Amino acid sequence: MNILKLKYFLALTLTLGLFNIDIVAQDAEEDVEEVIVTGSRILNDEFSSSSPVTIISEEDILAGGNASVDEFLKYTPAFTGYQLGTSTNNGGDGSRKVDLRGLGFNRTLVLVNSRRVIGDVGGDGAVDVGGIPEIMIKRVEVLKDGASTTYGSDAISGVVNFILDDEFEGLKISTGMGEGLENGQASNEDFGIMAGLNADRGNVVFAVGWKNQNEMLQAEQPWAVDALYPQVQADGTITAVGSGSSNSRRIRVPGYGSYIYDEDLGAARPFVAPGDVYNYAPVNALITPNERTQMAVMGELEIADGVDFYFSGMYNRRYSHQRLAPDASFGVSCSVETPNNGTQCNDYVPANNPYNPFGSVNCSNDLNLCDIGVRINRRFEESGGRLFEQTVDNYSLVGGVTWLMGGFVHDVSLTFGETEQVDETLNYGRFDRWATAVDPVACAASAACPGVLNPFGNFGSITPEQMAFLTAGSLKDQSGADFDMFSYVISSDNFAVGFEKRQEYGYYKPDEFSAEGLTTGGASAPLRGGFSVNEVFGEYLMDVNDDLNMDLSVRYSDYDTVGSATVFKVGADYTINDNMRLRATYGTGFRAPNVSELNTDASTSFPVIDLPCQMGDRRLAAGLISQTVYDNCQLLGFNTTDAGEYGFGWQSYHEYYADGDLKPEESTNLSIGLVMEDVLIDGLSLAVDYWNIEIEEVIALPIANLIFRDCLSQTVMDFSTGSCGLFIDYGLNDSSAFGPNGMYYFSYPGDIETPWGNQGTFSSDGIDISASMSGDLDMGNVSGYVLSFDATMHNSYEQEFTFGGSYDYVGTADGFAVYPEFRYVLSAGLQGDNWTTVMNLRGVSESDDVWRPAVTTADAKAEAVTYVDAVTTYDYGNATFRFGINNLTDENPPYFHSNFNGNTEPGVYDVIGRRAFVSVVISY
Template sequence: MAKNRFVASTALTGLLGLGLIAIAPVGAAHAQQTPDQGDRDTTLEVEEIVVTGSYIQRRSDVSQASPITSIGIADLNNIGAADIADLTQTLTINTGSQNNPDAFTQNFSTGTSNINLRGLGVSSTLVLLNGRRQVVSGAATDNGVNFVDTASLVPLIAIERLEILKDGAATLYGADAVAGVANFLTRDGFEGLEVRGEFQTIADTGSSSDARIEVLGGVQMDRGYAIAAVSYLDRTPLTMQEKRLSPLFGPDLSSIGDPGTYLPLGQIPLDVSLADVYTQFAGIPTAEGTPLEAIRAGLSAAGELPAFADPACGSTPNSQAPGAVPALGLPAGVVGICQFDFGEFYNLVPEESRLQGFAKAGYDITDNLSFFAEFGFARNRAERGNTPTFPILTAQLIGGETGPTGLPAHPSNPFGVDLISLFRPIGTGEAVNSTHDSDTYRFSGGFDWRINDTWRLNTSVTAATNEFRVSVQDTLRNEMAFALAGLGGENCDPLTGTPGEGPCFFFDPFGPGQASPLNTEEVLDYVIDRNRLDFDSDLLVVDAVIAGDLGDRLALPGGPIGVAVGGQYRGERYGLDADTNSNNGNFLFASGAGTAVPDFRGERDTYAVFGEVRLPATDWMEVNASVRYEDIQGVGDSVDPKVGVLIMPHDDLSLRGTFSTSFRAPSIFQQETGGFVALAQLRDPLVGNTAFLAEFTTGNPDLNPEDSRQFNVGATYQPGAVPGLSLSLDYWNFDFDDKITKENAQALLDEAERQAAQVGNPTPLLNPDRFVRPALQFGLPLLSQVNTQFVNAPSIETAGLDFSASYQFDTAIGTFRPSFEGTLITKYDITDPTLGVIDGKGNRNFTNVGNPTPPLRFNLGLNWTQGAHAFNVYGRYIDGFDDDQASPTAEPGPDGRVPENGVVSDIFTVDLQYTLQVNQLFDLDESLVFSAGAINVAGTEPPFVNTNGGYESRVHDPRGRVVYVRLTASF
């Protein structure tokens, strides 16, 4: 990565952490290198700066004990990054981030992006902007984790560089820095006007495209500076109808469709032992070893269990004619269901628009007192396709001419008997979008007081808020029940009305729902509404830090002792305001089995103090130590130390090592939420089906903070005899205790299956506290919801190697810079709260609390520059890994590929970019730079995974080949 230099006037503008921001001294020039300027150097050397991981000033060319990756503006341009998510996707130290939000694993967070260092969770990496904390997104992941949304952070054109501290940093930055810190620094020294326009599009299958315009302006004054940036993105969607990564009637298959499936209520053999039936259907031998033939004979004696697929099944493109398959807890040969393929209604890339702005100004009030203020906003809008209506997860009753329910006969009932029905109201037609609206506002301001030549006091206040609104169409529980009985309608009195007459009407669940003449627009408006959830997240941070050195009298052989002492207050607020139907559990899918989703609001205050010392023992060895005390309301307090040693036995070699403890408190959402619903693909061992079901998760006020111990040892070798060569190697280890996580619903089902096998009956799988089966009273064991909560997992330990090499050399035909960087994970051991010890390295970890963990990732690069021309090529490798969600038999993908069962293949892609300095070529006065490139130039598809969507969205990019052009003009 390129090494960036700050000008003297902006040296302290990059002070990181807890609001240490200083303002430029009088008369300083804020020169800055603009994007794509190639080798033109407009920066000045600096004497001292403060870098990520320390509050104590040091020379900019001095190494550190903590491992830091610095990614400059030139690097961002070279890889073709259009936004922060493009950068995150290429980081080998990042795994499991959710930058390709899909409908199947990220129900709320469409339109967001995040960072997940070491696969330790998207909330375990602290994201800073100019060294200060950011508000977490109101939208949580499906695992109930709040995170900083990097898609709402700052326009990319305003970023000078990203510094990533790769070991724990809670001693300085507090909770959430357990896996490291990602700090984005803005271009405070920019002067002039820069305009950048970019267009990128998918070049093989699909039509999704991005059009982006960004503008940055800056002025430098005698006693201060000001910059402002704005960006706008318009993204068109990539639908699964355009590009299908999963096979037709493969993993995107629902047993509840339109047309639907019906079971005659009067013929359910309630006198047959359900325990025997469920035991056999779950594939678990009973204590007596009852064979399948005996159970079938018992069913025949009591009356067959026919299930009628709707006569219209198979008449629509998304429905599949019934087959003799086991489903809904009934054995093969007894039931036929009308299956529904929902895949084509969803998106691989959502439709989005983003309007973002950032402004910052600084002013020297006196020669020793400076002031700064910065403001940012983001207005992001995303829409994602869904099926016209979701399936109804609770069995509905429909009256016939005969039967025990007493319901009025439905005029469209072709069977003439009372029915238990499984259907979705509308399965044909256009997709209906869910909307995901995010508004973020942020202000930060403070003072820098130069007490004397070596000591300074920094104070700042940061206030930020995020409002996130999610809306999706769903079926109303009470209204549908009334309408199936002919008592639907706003003006129908269900106590006195006559079914199907006057203001009372029937909803027709037979045949394609949209085609029925009974299902008028008035009827559909009555039984269908939009589920609306409004989340809001607020943050207030007050910081004060004093830093300096103890002078020559207490100096060590290597120089003066550096000291920093500081304190911080954080106030956090988080809440949910749901619509009335959600509050009352009146939705049939989005609220699971009619589960109420209550409003809630929580708040807490955190107080912290810390100290840091830098001991330059000799001119070749330095010791750094820090400690932090933090008291979090309603959670407890923690004292965490960190020590680091830097040894430079030779000018060419530096050795480093750190050890620290860290902690992370449970979020307000995890502690206080009254419950939220996420949707997941789950395999029910009792029924034998895999279906898209609801997970209802409640908060846990008894959660403990998670704590961790981490150490890092590494070396950097830059031989003077070979200028331009740099080699680096680090070994890292993170050991977490009490890891905060949501119980894995599939793990709960798998563990219940194991317990059922042990006791010889299905009782564990019928636990109503965990597994909601609303039609069980009718003999139908269909699972609609799994109840989970937030818990402390016993432990997660991960370790590995980071390695990098680069070499820059000049030739007669230009300057070349080959590079190589990678991460090898040697350990990812999970102690799951349900399943126990699991080796998660090289595993998708779908059925436990871990993240997908490819053992090896690396990037190969080659940069060439000659005059006005530059060319970059990158090869990116992601190792294969096991799929613990794998089905017994693998389905072929759309291209006919049949993956090895239980294995997600490795993948290697190549990116290319050409850049032309137009101003140099034509001797223009102003900078004009043209770039063109391709991401994944060969169009390599993501490895097929036999799951909803057909790929692993937390690891792979579904888009295929993407080409782009960019034009940057600087004035």
């Protein structure tokens, strides 16, 4: 750890911790039984709920040493797929979102103090948990079961409920820092203050906080400096060489392969990999910068006998950015209207360009091929790279009144929320100007053109003026969301009914260049709209007999956009004996389309794609493709023999559009569990739960890779029907729908157009295991121990779409997500009178690369990995000090080929390496 940083940090913490340490003493806390509030409007204790709930305490979060609470949840076994946060560069937006069961951020409902909070206006509409004031978090309750009857839409895979300490009394100061031990990489700092005052008639709590995560580039990690680029060797083996994208200054000559202009030779020569490829990896971020400033206030006031008024307010300001390699003259859709349409899309250089080594002015190549136009894939290294910046402001306000009448508690509340976001994008290329820049005649006719472009020269040959002409400068997109909710709940110890009215509104206003699709970012349509829903619900906890409790709940929802829905849930808790219980739930759920989904017209995405025809002979021999697919690959003219190089992380242009009226997603949830205490070993608590989730009418995009495979599976190829009909034919060929300059290139259809809507079904099931044990020890200064184990075994996760068929993703890794069969956290700790030392093992089982099989690359598997963490907590007076090391053994994340964020999945694996952290909390 940086010695200077550590010196100042310790000086600050010691000053805060020791000042007045003998003057103010903290009152001893009374033992209070924690009550679960998630998943029911009726209060339950922790081990009597029929639904499985994981409780994460404030101490658990602090001892984890993570830069933010979402990073802690990222390593919790039930959270799979990938978790969006600072470790997501390409595809990230600075927000922090969690995904329970890997079913999607928008199917995990996030609450604060059991109340909905505003989500973003992005495609998933999920809540950014980075806006929650972490210094106030008392605990996090994770309900691993559907809860649509209790909370309505979105609670399909479960609920994450952040319980804030709204009864705190005194003063708490918290500060901490952490960084990688190799070279201080990915450092973070935080500081927060919370103050609470209790009086006879009420209380108030106020908190402010600041958290900052600094950037770490791939260049700072030796394993991430180079992008993997498999090559077939002469003996048939495959070696992953460190290189990257083949598109540096690559000239594509029709019918003659690839060339590059060599300034030393003064002529074009054959392109040779890996020496001539462009390594885009070093300038990409592995950890993105993220700075947050937070303020919160909450309290309660008795306004009359038995009548209480409560209130809360939260504000969060976030600045974040992501960094990608420079833009290039490739990857834009042929559908973008530019002066170059009808030729060869937007990377074409005509024969009259004076720098074209195959042209009519300066012909210099070993083919003696002149007077032709060529395509060039050239990185705009001179631009400095693409930068995506976000500035976000959001706030929420809650006010309500509770009173007791007729033996029931009445609760009436209003909730308001608003989010405003400005996205600024720098250094995107303007493809509407490419044809002008490379054509001497067109450039001379344009007053804005600063001179004919030489895209063939070495990096640095493009002048700043030419670069300014070719780039869009600063693109500013604006978006926002509003949220308000009225709630009236009447409850007792076994009964609850209520009414809720919720309204959400959102907008997205793209920059003119974004709207017109003039950059490689694709077209973005403006968005504006909202919805309103009225809901009634009821819940009844029934004692059937001394051993059996039943929990019955129902909810009716009426949306002004998608109509009405009724869902139900039945839970049972059966006591076998004093030490064993059976619990089970079965229910239906739903997810109504969010604002973005309801109002999306046409937009674009860039999925990472597989090339099933490339190395087709190997795939056929391994049984990975059928004979029909292989034959169709040859019919289309694709090279199915061993390729000299294997395309890495190539992205297709995927345009999607609204397809009629959306319907809500519908789900069924089943869970069956056994809870045991003191059965196998005295003091051991053990819970084993089976879960099963099925979702129909899934609102999603079809998977591009599955579409192409389905297309190739036709007995007789027909490009006008089925999956093949989704690929765009721009009419660039005279006699066919495919060919070297047409619909297909790079062994894949260039662009795809699909409907957006209710496209398929998801089904997933697995087993959760949770165990804990603690006891006393008499070993000198050691007075006790604690053991815990938390694991998830994922049995299946099948996605099936209208176009493209189905696939089971358990045990696989792809471009953005990993679905391991087994994840676990094992903790063991010792404690004394004023100290605790805990060691954690975090394990993730191996996963196969779903799109890059072993016959095509040496990195076809995300190997199993185990991380070791250690932390020591020491209490001194009214101060608590923590020092820990994450990833003690400095494990590198597993490589796999189809992920281009560092050749791994930073949203799942540890990319910082061995990392130390220190913190102190002082309470007065």
